[in-house]
Amino acid sequence: MSIQAWTYLLVGLSFALYIGIALKSKARSHKEFYVAGGGVSPLANGMATAADWMSAASFLSMAGLISFQGYDGSVYLMGWTGGYVLLALLLAPYLRKFGKFTVPDFIGDRYDSQLARIVAVVCAIFVSFTYVAGQMRGVGIVFSRFLSVDITTGVLIGMGVVFLYAVLGGMKGITYTQVAQYCVLIFAYLVPAIFISILVADVAVPQWGFGAADPSSGVYLLDKLDGLHAELGFAPYTNGSKAMIDVFCITAALMVGTAGLPHVIVRFYTVPRVRDARLSVGWALLFIALLYTTAPAVAVFARTNLLATVAGEQVDRLPDWFGRWEETGLIEFHDLNGDGRVQYVGPNADVPNELVIDRDIMVLANPEIAGLPNWVVGLVAAGGLAAALSTAAGLLLVVSTSISHDLLKRALWRDITPRAELLAARIAAALSVGVAGWLGIHPPGFVAEVVAFAFGLAASSFFPAILLGIFKKTMNKYGAVSGMVAGLAFTATYIVWFKFVDPAANTPANWWFGISPEGIGAVGMVVNFVVAFTVAHFTPPPSEAIQELVEDIRLPDRLPEST
């Protein structure tokens, strides 16, 4: 069977599964729509959280990024997993005990302030739309490349599927489709990685395989790669080239941002009790770690294979996949010196580089580069779609909940009936699917730039406000709101300046203390804390009732009196 036939079959089967689950788990009440009725088991919630979290970026782009950045790529590995430790220890159990539906719910109630609630709602909607545009684009790209339909049709099919389970099923539908999507995506990620690890290093565990020696020469793969890098004029793979302070700040911003992302936090409202929330973060992190520890192995295998098969090769002896990807424009080769060979070299070499490779194709092209069977390629396409759709659905739910619950029910139209609230949530979900699809078909040119925004904003606004709300009983609304506003303003100004106002100046020499816009959220968080403490010190403490609420959040569910 051809690659295309396999892809049609595997994508078709996985979509049929998602739709089947969607039709079986229709939400009947607003509680089922927002938090799946609060009765999801910790294991299922762990899988759903993992699928929710791992987006098209994790599945398709991350290994490629690491492959091209080497050690510097560690910021994504540590940043996007380490945040779960913060989530587990500092946020999830307490938010579960508080037990409402959304993040703005907590901030609005804890600080007894509509202003704080509105600031939180605006941040939640902005962060979610930033993210979701990239997911829909990912859906379109996978469709167009493997199923030879155009991007618009691909996005429309993706929208149709998400519409079915997000609008009908709400959180209930999303949770159970995400469990299925996790299984599809992790299988699709591990199978090619294990295959390649056996081929390259003769070890079946990729996590171990990329530290093993090349069976033919006995040289360690990583040493071989560092050697190739030195020969071709790249920085050594295992050292990287970013400044230490920047690596530190980017990692911190990604970690704290991860812990503050609303679509992740809201998943912990869906389990029955506090101890289930703790356990389900553990499961989620385990399931995420399975992919995140495999990614650096995939990166090393892909890099080695790429350099071995392409660098210095004669043009007429290049492998088949090279031509196929060249047609898509994602590999560009110009024989500048006309010697009929591919000069693929780094910035330290004395000849010009002739080859440009899009980082995003590494995971998709990897099975072809390693010469794996056609069904593996189809499987990777199905996995990429699962990753993109599951994240898109989770984000769209946050947007619709923010509108129907936080804006309508809690701020604008307080006596709305539960039935009307559910209807409003469905309409808001349907509208957001439409907007997300439109963004996928007409992507704003700055999607990649605004991802730094999403994490920076979450790190400098949500995380400190929630953390102080739990661990600092006397933190009041004045401190929290001014902290959020100061953190946001600081982070946003820095990012907007270097990304939009004066992009030419976006070099390490101009950054404050050598911290890039990607890492500035970590400083924004510190600004938030300092401002919050200072303002709270000079303003009256919160009421007795609020302090009592905080005391209550700190204790897990009490024993029932009887039985």
Add this chain to the structure above:
Amino acid sequence: MKPLDRRAYWRANLRWLALLLAVWFASSFGCGILFVHELDRLRLPGTGFKLGFWFAQQGSIYVFVVLTFVYVFVMNRLDERYEIMRKGEADGERP
């Protein structure tokens, strides 16, 4: 629960948090970033991994997973000791 117990429970919780977060920081920011050059002079025995590089791309993630499960375990035990949860309840049947 009496007010005194409540404070003791919270203090015990904070002590565990400080300990676990110290390990979290040491494994990622410490071994993976701040001391990466020093650790890179060593190798993970029997492999091609430089130790600092391994912590940054593998080790820290394993530590994170272990930390969250340790947290689940110590908090369940703490809940039992302060009679927030009955003995054995964490393993099995629901109230």
